[in-house]
Amino acid sequence: MPGLGPGIFIFQARKDEYMTISKMTLREKIGQMLCFAFHNTEYDEQIAAFIHEFQLGGVIYFARNILNIEQVASLNQKMQSESKIPLFIGLDQEGGPVLRIMRGITPLPGAMALSAGDPNQIYEITKTVAENLRCLGFNLNFAPVGDVNNNPANPVINSRSYSDDPKVVAECAISAFKGFQDGGILPTIKHFPGHGNTSVDSHLGLPVVKSNRAQVFQTELVPFIGAIAEGIDGVMISHILYENFDHEYPASLSYNVITRLLKEELGFKGLIVTDSLTMGAINSRFSSEEIVEKAVNAGNDLLIFCGKADLNEQRGIVQAFEKLVEEGKISKARIDESVKKILKLKAKYAASDIDVSKIQVQSDLARTLQNQSVTLVYNHNWVPIKASDKVLLIFPEIKLASLVDNANQKYQTLKDYLDYPQFIINNELANLSEIVTEAPKYDKIILGTYNVLKGDHQTKVFEALPKNKLMVLSLRSPYDCLLLKGIKNYVCIYELTPQSLQSCALALKGEIPFLGQLPIRLTR
Numbered sequence: 002m003p004g005l006g007p008g009i010f011i012f013q014a015r016k017d018e019y020m021t022i023s024k025m026t027l028r029e030k031i032g033q034m035l036c037f038a039f040h041n042t043e044y045d046e047q048i049a050a051f052i053h054e055f056q057l058g059g060v061i062y063f064a065r066n067i068l069n070i071e072q073v074a075s076l077n078q079k080m081q082s083e084s085k086i087p088l089f090i091g092l093d094q095e096g097g098p099v100l101r102i103m104r105g106i107t108p109l110p111g112a113m114a115l116s117a118g119d120p121n122q123i124y125e126i127t128k129t130v131a132e133n134l135r136c137l138g139f140n141l142n143f144a145p146v147g148d149v150n151n152n153p154a155n156p157v158i159n160s161r162s163y164s165d166d167p168k169v170v171a172e173c174a175i176s177a178f179k180g181f182q183d184g185g186i187l188p189t190i191k192h193f194p195g196h197g198n199t200s201v202d203s204h205l206g207l208p209v210v211k212s213n214r215a216q217v218f219q220t221e222l223v224p225f226i227g228a229i230a231e232g233i234d235g236v237m238i239s240h241i242l243y244e245n246f247d248h249e250y251p252a253s254l255s256y257n258v259i260t261r262l263l264k265e266e267l268g269f270k271g272l273i274v275t276d277s278l279t280m281g282a283i284n285s286r287f288s289s290e291e292i293v294e295k296a297v298n299a300g301n302d303l304l305i306f307c308g309k310a311d312l313n314e315q316r317g318i319v320q321a322f323e324k325l326v327e328e329g330k331i332s333k334a335r336i337d338e339s340v341k342k343i344l345k346l347k348a349k350y351a352a353s354d355i356d357v358s359k360i361q362v363q364s365d366l367a368r369t370l371q372n373q374s375v376t377l378v379y380n381h382n383w384v385p386i387k388a389s390d391k392v393l394l395i396f397p398e399i400k401l402a403s404l405v406d407n408a409n410q411k412y413q414t415l416k417d418y419l420d421y422p423q424f425i426i427n428n429e430l431a432n433l434s435e436i437v438t439e440a441p442k443y444d445k446i447i448l449g450t451y452n453v454l455k456g457d458h459q460t461k462v463f464e465a466l467p468k469n470k471l472m473v474l475s476l477r478s479p480y481d482c483l484l485l486k487g488i489k490n491y492v493c494i495y496e497l498t499p500q501s502l503q504s505c506a507l508a509l510k511g512e513i514p515f516l517g518q519l520p521i522r523l524t525r
Contacts (some may be wrong), residue, residue: 020345021336027085030340031322032056034276034297036089037315038307042068046080047312052083053429055319058343059089059141061305062101070137070357071107074369078140078355079103086344087351089303090186091141094134097496098477099161106133106360108367110374112146113160113479113495116173117517118373120163123176124183126370131184131401134266138355140187143237143274145177146246147190147224150521153480159197159452160477164520165197167223178233189274190228192239193263194252195221199241207251207282208266209242217243226267235272236263238301240282248297251282261302275301277487279308289314290321297322297331302339312387333368371500376506378482378515380492383472385511386419386445393443394423395436397451397459397476399497415447415474418506428458437465447476451497453481460484479521493519 010133022030034060034386039047051057060080066074078091092101097111115123127145135140149170150162163173174190182186199208212373225236227283238253246257246262253275263269278284287295290306295306306318306451326330373410375386386392396414416423424436440446450473463473472490476482476497482488492509494501507513 003414010169013130019037022340025340026056027323027326027336028319030336031319031326033058033086033340034302034336035059035090035319035322036061036305038063038310038330039066040310042066042072043076044083045465048080049083049309050312050316052080052088054216055315055444056085057088058086059091059303059305060480061143062090062092062139063307064101065102066101067160070102070360073102074137074355074357077353081138081353083357084278087347089141089343089347090139091135091143091349092139094130095140095142095146095161097498097501098158098455100292101133102137105357105362106130106137106322107363108371108498108500110175110371110498110500111160111496112163112502113179113282113520114517115177115370116163116266116378116520117493117495118370120169120173122174122366122370123173124180126363126366127177127180128184129180129361129366130188131181132258133360133362135185135353136356138353139441140185140350140353141189141191141235142186144181145174146192147171147174147270148192149220150197151220152198152479153483153521155197158199160479160513160518161165162197165522166520167220169520171227173222174195175227175231178228179231182232182234182378184260185350185353187235187272188233188345189235189237189272190225190233191227191237192241192276192328193236194241194246194258195225195238196239196241197221207240207242207286209244213245215439217298220226222267222449227322229267229269233271234349235274236269237274237421238263242278246380250299253283254276254287254292254295254299256299264300272303272342273301273332274303275305275373276410277307287317292324293318293322294330295341297325297335302342325342332396367500368504371504372507373516374495374501375504375513375515375516376479376492376493376495376519377508378479378493378519378523381469383445383470383490384509384515390444392419392421393446394419394449395424395446395462396423396449398427399476401452412497413502414462415449415496415502415506417499419504419509426458426462430458430461433465436462440466441447443470445472447471447472447474449486450481451476452478453484455484463488468493472509479519480523482523
């Protein structure tokens with residue numbers, strides 16, 4: 002792509018200039034410790050303020066900022082060319098349901114899909130994705146997920162986790178971060194000390210973990226300890242109250258968790274980033290000034306603010322930060338400690354030869370991994386679908402499972418890949434009687450489920466259908482079957498994406514084998 006190649010030279014020409022901390026202004030140092038979300042898809046007043054007024058250290062992309070890969074590459078090049086100190090340009094490219102770039106690069110299956118299939122290929126796929134992201138100008142990925150999903154009722158992690166087994170999560174997360182890191186992207190394993198054993202979404206409220214230290218070290222911390230030992234360069238801190246480490250402050254604001262546990266006890270020397278400090282667990286309890294003061298003094302290096310991404314509010318955060326330093330509530334030594342670390346890692350990661358023509362999309366690798374993930378859990382002579390079978394599809398109307406999902410995502414159904422009649426159901430159940438009337442006319446019925454809750458509309462449809470001819474297809478949480486009494490046939494695909502649906506359709510028709518192995522334990 003013309004004009005998108007010189008990013009690396011911009012970095013090298015300015016490296017000596019900005020690496021001398023003594024020459025940096027307070028505003029420049031403060032800016033390096035902040036990462037903001039933005040609204041537009043092109044360079045505008047907000048981004049100009051980030052770079053020239055705030056001296057911002059990083060930006061984070063969401064799906065709303067992305068039109069296509071050419072637009073992203075052009076914007077990233079423009080931002081870097083305007084910035085005196087190279088930016089951290091980050092995104093959540095976790096895989097599966099949490100992907101910001103949906104087209105133009107190698108598709109990345111989600112964590113549980115990868116662990117259900119062939120975990121030995123996790124390194125190869127994440128390295129490929131990292132190399133693709135580098136060509137677009139990204140240098141920071143808020144992944145992989147290191148949470149152990151040991152709570153089936155977890156509303157936000159669930160299949161974003163590799164497993165409920167700490168050792169499996171550790172092995173997979175280590176492979177994933179090494180792939181990202183070797184591909185030139187700074188990874189941040191998340192959500193330290195662990196978001197798996199929670200039943201509250203921290204986007205909305207404050208989760209509390211009551212486990213004692215021994216339990217946390219035996220379960221939640223295992224993947225993080227493993228990743229640190231293997232040389233990961235980044236860790237993201239969660240907004241979770243770990244009562245036996247700090248009974249007052251959530252992890253992201255806790256000196257006990259970040260400095261004493263992560264930095265001193267576990268010996269982590271890399272970049273420490275917060276989860277978004279606009280999330281409900283934090284934003285509803287503290288003012289912006291309190292958040293900045295506590296987050297910095299706790300030991301975080303990069304403070305991320307997403308939310309409304311209002312320019313005036315962002316300006317207020319910068320000013321509050323500056324005021325706290327001037328008043329002595331945050332020491333300059335504490336600032337310098339983080340800024341030195343940030344600049345060191347920018348020297349390692351921020352240089353980027355932005356060029357979309359160099360992207361190598363490994364579709365075959367992604368397709369193979371997705372095919373291997375489809376898991377047949379229960380089967381009473383239901384599969385495969387024969388050409389003579391009359392099949393009915395019933396799919397739930399999908400709403401966001403969590404605010405981490407893309408708000409503008411358009412969900413497909415199995416009908417896009419299997420040409421059978423279909424009903425769409427929602428909590429009003431206006432078509433339940435029609436479904437019950439039509440069901441006897443079909444040999445087989447496929448009921449898609451998406452994060453089943455006790456007594457919800459999906460359970461009512463399930464109860465109304467004959468179990469022998471019914472295949473339940475879990476589209477996200479593999480725990481759906483625990484709330485479906487009498488289930489006989491069950492398939493899990495762990496994520497609702499075009500790739501997972503296509504693989505599922507092939508497996509149901511017998512065109513590929515069911516190779517997936519359930520990465521979690523089910524108690525029926």
